[in-house]
Amino acid sequence: GGLTGGDRLGWEVDVGAGACASITTQACEKIYRAAADRAEVRVxxxxxxxxxxxxxxxETIVFDRSAFARRLDLELAAGAEALVLEATVFGRLAMGERAAHGDFHDRWRVSQDGALVxxxxxxxxxxIAAILGRSAVAGGAIAMATVLMISPRVETLLDPARDIIGGQGDASVWSVKKS
Known part of the structure; x- marks a missing residue:
């Protein structure tokens, strides 16, 4: 299955104090052509x-002429840690499919101890195809991913992450200091 215009899907996960959870999906999230409206996912x-x-x-697979909006809200208490990954593929080249046109919107808000981080x-x-073709955007690539880690250990993982990513991407560390 997959989502098309007008479909709505919501995920809500609450991890208690001191607990750990790894959450995944059983299959790719497919976003099909939308005749009207857009598909929406809220996490x-x-x-x-x-x-x-x-x-x-x-990963999310975006098909031609789809319309999709995803909102991810993450609230971390003091001392909590998170690893978040969202990967998106615009079309499936192996199947001869290309997401040339459509509308895709991904919005993230992450807070820790009440502060937006x-x-x-x-x-x-x-x-979509023209925008992804621009060298300053994706240089013709059709897949991308955002990986976010919030942890006091993140600086020790930066170089290994860069080794995995290679020359096609980058990794950065930002320190958030509460005043």
Whole structure:
């Protein structure tokens, strides 16, 4: 199965204080052509003090002429950790499919101990193929992923992450200091 215009799907995961959870999906999230409206997914993750979550769903596959909006909200208590991954593929080249046109919107808001520590708002469309073809955007690549880790150990993992990513991407560390 998959989602098309008008479909709504919600995930809500609450990890208690000191607990750990790894969450994934059983299959890729397929976003099909939309005749009207858009498909929407809402993800709400909450982690208690000293808890850890790994949100690792299978990739989202975007089909031509789809319309999709995803919102990810993550609230971490003091001392909580998170690893979040969202991967998106615009079409399936092996199947001769290409997501040339459509509307894709991905919005993340991550807070820790009540303070916003990460926010992003990615939109692409209506001419997806042309935008991905720009060298400053994706240089013709049709897949991308965002990986976010919030942890006091993140600096020790930066070089190994860069080794895995290779020359096609980058990894950065931002320190968030409460005043």
């Amino acid at each position: 709400k993750l909450t982690v208690g003090a000293g808890g850890r979550i790994a949100w690792l769903p299978q 990460h926010a992003e708002d990615f939109r692409i469309g209506p001419d």
